[in-house]
Amino acid sequence: MPNINERPVCHRAEDLVxxxxxxxxxxxxxxxxxxxxxxxxxxxxxxxFQQVHDSMLLWRNEALGSAFNPAxxxxxxxxxxxxxxxxxxxxxxxxxxxxFFSVAPLWLRAATAFAALLLCAxxxxxxSRLWDRPVQFAKREPTKVTDPNTExxxxxxxxDRAVQAKVDEIARLNNPKPSPKINDATTPRRSADxxxxxxxxxxxxxxxxxxxxxxxxxxxxxxxxxxxxxxxxEDELPFALADEPNH
Amino acid sequence: xxxxxxxxxxxxxxALSGDPEAFGEIVxxxxxxxxxxxxxxxxxxxxxxxxxxxTFLAAFRNLRxxxxxxxxxxxxxxxxxxxxxxxxxxxxxxxxTGLEDEAEKNAxxxxxxxxxxxxxxxxxxxxxxxxxxxxxxxxxxxxQVVVMKEFEELTFQQISEALELPLSTVKSRLYxxxxxxxxxxxxxxD
Numbered sequence: 369m370p371n372i373n374e375r376p377v378c379h380r381a382e383d384l385v386x387x388x389x390x391x392x393x394x395x396x397x398x399x400x401x402x403x404x405x406x407x408x409x410x411x412x413x414x415x416x417f418q419q420v421h422d423s424m425l426l427w428r429n430e431a432l433g434s435a436f437n438p439a440x441x442x443x444x445x446x447x448x449x450x451x452x453x454x455x456x457x458x459x460x461x462x463x464x465x466x467x468f469f470s471v472a473p474l475w476l477r478a479a480t481a482f483a484a485l486l487l488c489a490x491x492x493x494x495x496s497r498l499w500d501r502p503v504q505f506a507k508r509e510p511t512k513v514t515d516p517n518t519e520x521x522x523x524x525x526x527x528d529r530a531v532q533a534k535v536d537e538i539a540r541l542n543n544p545k546p547s548p549k550i551n552d553a554t555t556p557r558r559s560a561d562x563x564x565x566x567x568x569x570x571x572x573x574x575x576x577x578x579x580x581x582x583x584x585x586x587x588x589x590x591x592x593x594x595x596x597x598x599x600x601x602e603d604e605l606p607f608a609l610a611d612e613p614n615h
Numbered sequence: 616x617x618x619x620x621x622x623x624x625x626x627x628x629x630a631l632s633g634d635p636e637a638f639g640e641i642v643x644x645x646x647x648x649x650x651x652x653x654x655x656x657x658x659x660x661x662x663x664x665x666x667x668x669x670t671f672l673a674a675f676r677n678l679r680x681x682x683x684x685x686x687x688x689x690x691x692x693x694x695x696x697x698x699x700x701x702x703x704x705x706x707x708x709x710x711x712t713g714l715e716d717e718a719e720k721n722a723x724x725x726x727x728x729x730x731x732x733x734x735x736x737x738x739x740x741x742x743x744x745x746x747x748x749x750x751x752x753x754x755x756x757x758x759q760v761v762v763m764k765e766f767e768e769l770t771f772q773q774i775s776e777a778l779e780l781p782l783s784t785v786k787s788r789l790y791x792x793x794x795x796x797x798x799x800x801x802x803x804x805d
Contacts, residue, residue, distance in 0.1 A: 382786040385793065389764065391771060417793045423800060424765040426739065427746040431660075432651060432766075471733050 378410045388417050623687035630678060638678070641687065642671050648767050649695045655762030656699035658751050666702055670695040685779075692777035696759050703755075749799035757792035760785055 378384070380403060386392045387400045404411045469477055583591065621629075623641060630637035649670050654663035673694050681690060750758060763769045763777065771789075775782045 381790045382783060385786050385790050386771070389771075413794075416797050420793050420796045420800060421765070423742060423746045424750075424761070424796075427743045427750075428651075428655075428766055430739070430743050431654060471736075 378407055378413075380407070380410060384410055384414060384417070388414065388421065624683065627678065627681055627687055638675055641674075645688070645691055646671070649691060651766040652692065652695050652759075652762055653699055655750065655766040656696070656755075656758060657702060658747050662702060662706075666695065666698045670698050673698065686776060688773070689777040689779065692763070693779075696755075696778075699759075700755050745800055746796075749796045752799060753792055753795060757788055757795065760788045761792045761796070764789055 380400065383392065383396065383400050383403070387397055392400065404414060469480075472480070621640075623644065626637045626641050630641070646667060650663055650667045653666035653670070654660065657663050657666060670691065674691060677694075681687075750761060753761065759778070760774060763774045764771075769777070771782055771785050774780075775785045778785070780788075
């Protein structure tokens with residue numbers, strides 16, 4: 369490694385920098401070109417200095433902008449002029465996308481392209497469905513009347529009959545037919561004659577049963593007891609109670 | 616270096632005679648170069664802006680002391696270089712973060728071309744950080760020559776006039792600076 373404080377290896381160091389920056393005259397440049405072919409140190413230094421010069425230019429262009437030219441005075445600049453360094457680049461959308469794809473790795477580009485295709489397909493599908501829907505509505509309205517396949521299977525009479533049957537069934541459930549025994553020719557009449565108390569007692573026994581069952585023996589006996597409370601002729605009783613204690 | 620029909624010396628005369636827009640025109644002509652010089656010397660955008668502002672403030676205050684025998688460009692460059700060196704000394708005394716420490720932070724905001732791969736981008740950023748560090752490690756007398764040559768793109772003659780140095784001294788300083796940079800960048804490459 370050479371010592372940086374040592375003197376130039378070649379006595380033509382000044383000519384070297386003069387030619388490096390292009391300030392040598394034509395004659396000087398030719399003369400130094402001949403010298404470069406003979407002097408290894410100057411030749412190697414010339415190449416290395418050229419690289420240093422390029423690096424300096426790179427730094428300057430990055431720091432001050434590649435368009436920076438110190439000799440150019442901007443026409444519209446003022447005393448408190450605009451900054452020289454252009455840090456912000458206002459990109460258009462297309463430029464931004466292009467920059468993204470330029471710096472993105474291959475897999476990311478492929479994934480982005482796939483996602484974009486998928487999104488387009490979904491959009492197309494959605495749009496097609498939206499277009500189809502009003503058309504279907506428009507077609508269904510007339511076919512509801514004219515198309516025999518879509519006509520109702522039951523006529524109006526059938527519907528009325530079914531409704532009537534249902535109404536009858538509901539009415540039958542709500543107003544069940546009286547038990548034949550209750551409707552007996554004698555018993556209801558007598559029950560009505562006995563009065564509300566007995567009628568209530570009978571109703572309380574079977575208040576909600578849709579059909580009245582026949583009276584069992586116990587009930588008949590109770591009914592007979594109740595009937596005896598009313599003074600009447602025993603002959604009128606429909607049956608005889610032989611084992612009655614007060615008989 | 617003249618960018619208009621009215622040269623800088625005439626503009627200074629107009630400013631001295633009370634033309635309020637004359638000094639503004641001088642600033643307008645030179646602010647980019649002075650900023651580039653300050654950025655190359657200091658390595659930080661904020662410091663470069665401050666140094667540029669202080670350079671023109673100092674020039675305005677000392678406008679009456681401007682000697683006509685020197686060029687305005689040389690005068691402004693000397694002021695700017697002195698401002699940068701003074702700022703670096705102050706920063707060193709305060710123990711502030713220097714050029715090297717800020718390099719990585721600023722590297723992230725570099726504007727890079729769109730058509731480069733991430734690996735290439737990272738490599739460029741690392742290379743820029745290395746160059747910045749190498750330039751920052753140069754002695755001030757070598758650094759100012761390199762920065763004036765690379766950042767301001769001044770000719771050897773212009774640098775010689777600005778720094779009031781012999782032409783051969785400018786060239787030898789640049790040669791030495793390039794060798795030192797090459798060695799530091801070689802370390803980075805290894």
